[in-house]
């Protein structure tokens with residue numbers, strides 16, 4: 001590890017931001033880093049006002065990405081930031097990543113990595129050439145029991161995987177179902193800001209990443225049924241996808257933000273020739289395994305039978321719950337270790353590219369008559 005705290009700046013995460021405060025909590029939970037500055041709004045005055053609420057040095061709170069990068073790059077090395085966290089809406093990720101890498105800063109970026117596939121493809125090359133660390137906050141991969149699930153699949157405990165089911169159901173957009181007011185559109189329904197998909201980009205990409213992280217399966221082709229249930233939404237808010245993986249396994253991915261009454265129901269089921277597993281984000285400290293005869297074993301976070309990878313990701317003894325912030329902090333801790341040059345298993349630019357390929361393929365399939373659509377090629 002580094003012999004001092006890392007210094008970071010945040011782009012996004014200002015007033016009313018959902019995920020910005022989570023990044024601040026998760027990034028500092030282990031005492032390995034501090035956020036010393038940032039750009040917290042596209043409006044320079046609001047950015048500076050928000051910086052005051054965080055008690056930041058006003059000199060390090062800026063009105064634009066250019067100003068932030070120029071100022072930090074000019075500081076002596078022992079004061080300069082090490083990394084930038086990007087948690088703005090999708091349309092500004094690409095520019096912020098490019099500027100940060102060019103100035104030599106490591107990057108931690110929220111998903112989806114960009115607004116378009118072309119931008120993601122370009123970023124792959126930039127990250128490869130930069131020699132900087134790039135982490136993508138697909139935070140569900142930070143849960144100890146998700147890491148245990150991956151470990152068990154990798155050890156062959158489930159046998160050969162033949163079926164994967166991942167579901168991400170939210171209901172927070174359901175109140176807009178009977179709303180015909182187009183002004184009700186948040187940025188997540190504006191293609192110019194969010195990209196080609198609303199729900200499939202916002203939470204479908206989490207589902208795709210989670211199933212790939214745990215099983216290692218790569219999608220070969222998919223068949224998507226997408227729709228907008230909200231009258232003013234030009235994109236998707238509800239979708240069901242059939243997946244075919246390389247090697248022969250099949251899967252189902254459901255992502256919906258109009259699942260009335262649902263909170264954050266992320267469920268993952270993996271079925272193999274020897275056993276099946278079930279994990280649910282709303283009860284994240286437990287992982288259920290089922291044998292061929294249906295006998296269930298429930299593994300718990302902090303419990304005695306876990307692999308070192310899951311034990312190391314847990315923070316408290318069994319029965320004291322670890323939650324969203326702790327899992328997010330595991331991603332940050334791994335990113336910081338990656339910055340320090342250690343090998344880490346944390347989502348990166350390849351996962352960002354896969355997420356954008358997923359969106360592109362899903363949207364193409366959703367529009368096509370033929371439906372079954374091959375995964376769009378890498379580069």
Ligand SMILES: NC(=O)c1ccc[n+]([C@@H]2O[C@H](COP(=O)([O-])OP(=O)(O)OC[C@H]3O[C@@H](n4cnc5c(N)ncnc54)[C@H](O)[C@@H]3O)[C@@H](O)[C@H]2O)c1
Pocket residue numbers: 011012013014015016017018019020039040041042087088089090092110111112137138139202
């Ligand atoms: N990993 C997760 O679980 C997770 C959860 C939610 C959102 N996200 C992702 O995080 C990003 C932000 O989502 P959110 O829900 O926090 O959005 P939000 O609309 O709640 O907040 C966005 C914040 O960014 C600021 N901002 C907007 N444009 C900016 C710019 N050009 N420069 C600086 N600041 C700017 C806004 O003022 C606001 O404070 C999105 O890419 C989203 O997909 C990830």
